[in-house]
Amino acid sequence: xxxxxKPHLDHDHVRDLxxxxxxxxxxxxxxxxxxxxxxIRGFLHLYDGEEAIAVGVMAALExxxxxxxxxxxxxHALARGISMExxxxxxxxxATGCAGGRGGSMHLFDAATxxxxxxxxVGGGLxxxxxxxxxxxxxxxxxxxxxxxxxxxAAEGEFHEALNLAALWSLPVLFVCENNSYAxxxxxxxxxxxxxxxxxxxxxxxxxxxxxxxxxxxxxAAARAVLAAMHALPAPQFLECRTxxxxxxxxxxxxxxxxxxxxxxxxxxxxxxxxQRWLLENSLIHQSEIDVIEAEAEAEIDAAAQAAExxxxxxxxxxxxxxxxxxxxxxxxxxxxxxxxLETTYREAVRDAITEAxxxxxxxxxxxxxxxxxxxxxxxxxxxxxxxxxxxxRDTPLSESGFTGAGxxxxxxxxxxxxxxxxxxxxxxxxxxILNTAATLRHMSGGQFGVPLVIxxxxxxxxxxxxxxxHSLEGWYAHIPGLRVLAPATLEDARGMLxxxxxxxxxxxxFENVMLYNRAGKxxxxxxxxxxxxxxxxxxxxxxxxxxxxxxxFKTLEAAEVLAKDGIEAEVxxxxxxxxxxxxxxxxxxxxxxxxxxxxxxWRSGSLAAEISARIMEQAFWSxxxxxxxxxxxxxxxxxxxxxxxxxxxxxAGIVAAARSMLGRR
Numbered sequence: 001x002x003x004x005x006k007p008h009l010d011h012d013h014v015r016d017l018x019x020x021x022x023x024x025x026x027x028x029x030x031x032x033x034x035x036x037x038x039x040i041r042g043f044l045h046l047y048d049g050e051e052a053i054a055v056g057v058m059a060a061l062e063x064x065x066x067x068x069x070x071x072x073x074x075x076h077a078l079a080r081g082i083s084m085e086x087x088x089x090x091x092x093x094x095a096t097g098c099a100g101g102r103g104g105s106m107h108l109f110d111a112a113t114x115x116x117x118x119x120x121x122v123g124g125g126l127x128x129x130x131x132x133x134x135x136x137x138x139x140x141x142x143x144x145x146x147x148x149x150x151x152x153x154a155a156e157g158e159f160h161e162a163l164n165l166a167a168l169w170s171l172p173v174l175f176v177c178e179n180n181s182y183a184x185x186x187x188x189x190x191x192x193x194x195x196x197x198x199x200x201x202x203x204x205x206x207x208x209x210x211x212x213x214x215x216x217x218x219x220x221a222a223a224r225a226v227l228a229a230m231h232a233l234p235a236p237q238f239l240e241c242r243t244x245x246x247x248x249x250x251x252x253x254x255x256x257x258x259x260x261x262x263x264x265x266x267x268x269x270x271x272x273x274x275x276q277r278w279l280l281e282n283s284l285i286h287q288s289e290i291d292v293i294e295a296e297a298e299a300e301i302d303a304a305a306q307a308a309e310x311x312x313x314x315x316x317x318x319x320x321x322x323x324x325x326x327x328x329x330x331x332x333x334x335x336x337x338x339x340x341x342l343e344t345t346y347r348e349a350v351r352d353a354i355t356e357a358x359x360x361x362x363x364x365x366x367x368x369x370x371x372x373x374x375x376x377x378x379x380x381x382x383x384x385x386x387x388x389x390x391x392x393x394r395d396t397p398l399s400e401s402g403f404t405g406a407g408x409x410x411x412x413x414x415x416x417x418x419x420x421x422x423x424x425x426x427x428x429x430x431x432x433x434i435l436n437t438a439a440t441l442r443h444m445s446g447g448q449f450g451v452p453l454v455i456x457x458x459x460x461x462x463x464x465x466x467x468x469x470x471h472s473l474e475g476w477y478a479h480i481p482g483l484r485v486l487a488p489a490t491l492e493d494a495r496g497m498l499x500x501x502x503x504x505x506x507x508x509x510x511f512e513n514v515m516l517y518n519r520a521g522k523x524x525x526x527x528x529x530x531x532x533x534x535x536x537x538x539x540x541x542x543x544x545x546x547x548x549x550x551x552x553x554f555k556t557l558e559a560a561e562v563l564a565k566d567g568i569e570a571e572v573x574x575x576x577x578x579x580x581x582x583x584x585x586x587x588x589x590x591x592x593x594x595x596x597x598x599x600x601x602x603w604r605s606g607s608l609a610a611e612i613s614a615r616i617m618e619q620a621f622w623s624x625x626x627x628x629x630x631x632x633x634x635x636x637x638x639x640x641x642x643x644x645x646x647x648x649x650x651x652x653a654g655i656v657a658a659a660r661s662m663l664g665r666r
Contacts, residue, residue, distance in 0.1 A: 056219025100446030131409020151184025161402025
């Protein structure tokens with residue numbers, strides 16, 4: 001594919017450029033009107049004054065190129081080819097909207113035009129764009145990803161993380177900064193020490209330039225030149241388009257931070273006025289043609305508004321639709337004949353799972369901090385870089401949000417990433433990407449885009465790593481719709497859950513307890529994938545159900561052995577999946593044993609144990625002979641001193657004591 005390096009300003013093309021800007025301007029005016037009538041609600045960020053950027057850049061793109069936009073994305077969407085009717089219907093929350101009414105004004109999506117959506121999180125789309133480009137590059141595609149954002153995003157960490165990754169990995173991303181001088185109500189000079197945004201990009205080695213964002217021809221010429229350069233030598237490029245928004249930041253904005261004279265001055269040199277004047281002065285268009293373009297735009301908008309208002313609402317019965325994929329792969333079949341048992345460890349089982357996945361599917365790759373040359377913080381990936389090379393065992397910078405977002409984008413582009421977050425506390429730096437992007441994209445896009453991503457992380461206490469490296473936050477993530485959350489405890493699950501998770505169409509988080517990595521045992525040589533939907537009864541019993549997961553499972557099993565010496569037969573359930581929870585197995589066990597004790601390494605308040613207790617009370621209250629019991633971590637930051645750390649987290653003695661108390665024994 002050869003890209004044109006300059007605009008061809010023939011009659012048809014200049015008409016198209018002018019038409020594109022006028023359509024956006026008139027569309028936005030209609031949106032403002034509908035907002036005042038309360039037919040569009042929520043936040044509404046209008047693009048008036050910035051039309052030249054969307055129209056100029058989109059004119060240079062190919063159909064295979066991808067677009068990631070910001071929350072002020074109506075202009076980008078229309079210029080890319082989303083119909084006015086689909087956009088308006090989305091903004092009115094209608095079922096015929098481009099995202100089925102689930103995204104609204106800030107989240108327009110359209111898979112048919114490779115429009116990967118607006119993003120309400122400032123800077124949140126930049127890591128996603130790097131990942132889309134990474135996925136295309138790893139699959140040998142020549143597509144470019146264009147990422148639009150405002151100058152306010154240049155103060156966000158994700159801006160710097162994304163630019164660094166794109167430069168480090170030579171990714172074909174065109175970063176387009178729409179510098180309209182105000183981040184919400186704060187002028188650029190009052191919020192950023194370096195006001196020449198393109199210089200920030202240059203510091204990371206990106207080719208960067210400034211263009212007049214009010215001149216559609218200049219924008220298109222710059223876009224064509226950099227896209228041609230990227231086609232010849234894939235590498236990120238940066239355009240700072242200096243522009244101005246004529247309207248408020250959003251329809252809620254009282255605009256107390258700038259005066260009307262400033263706005264009026266900019267309106268006098270706006271992109272439509274300027275281009276239209278130039279065309280007329282150079283006899284490239286006649287006023288009668290402009291009149292026709294404006295009349296056509298008005299007619300299109302009126303028709304779109306009528307159709308959108310008449311469109312149906314999504315039925316309430318479909319409320320839960322598109323939270324997760326409607327179709328999932330069949331659960332894996334166990335080996336027909338188990339092979340000989342081999343001695344192994346939990347760590348080796350996870351490594352074998354990664355190895356097998358990468359051998360079976362060349363779209364699978366692992367990335368994270370120190371996963372390559374170092375071999376992983378917990379030595380899980382030791383030796384894998386030598387076997388698979390640095391492209392598939394990909395060391396990342398210390399930028400959790402950046403590389404997690406890149407993993408999300410790569411998954412959307414067709415790859416099957418395994419993202420390793422070194423420890424669960426580091427995952428908090430990526431929480432924005434996990435919660436606001438990975439977990440929501442399918443829903444907000446009306447099912448058009450999925451994120452088949454696996455994120456692994458070490459969790460738990462017991463290594464004397466003190467408060468900042470000893471968290472158990474699985475329950476936090478199990479709270480989030482749109483995710484699957486797994487906690488493998490056994491060697492079989494450590495070995496088998498990963499491949500099954502990699503077949504899922506939605507994001508899966510796998511929590512590996514640090515105290516399990518050295519755990520040794522026997523595992524069948526041909527052990528393979530396991531199903532990930534159900535809890536397992538690891539020890540049958542009649543007197544009470546003890547419910548545990550991850551690192552607490554073996555303490556609970558040991559407690560059951562101690563209780564058995566007193567004639568108490570405890571049933572032990574391994575949850576395995578924390579979201580969704582297997583209510584059926586839990587309730588069946590509790591109904592049979594009539595007592596339940598939940599063991600959870602999370603803090604007691606707001607814990608996963610609290611959620612399980614509530615479900616038992618809701619579904620099996622009349623079967624209970626005693627209140628549900630809980631053994632959780634004490635509500636203190638995990639101490640460093642060994643005796644205090646051991647006192648803080650669940651231990652066998654505490655589990656035994658809680659069980660005896662429930663049965664009226666001491």
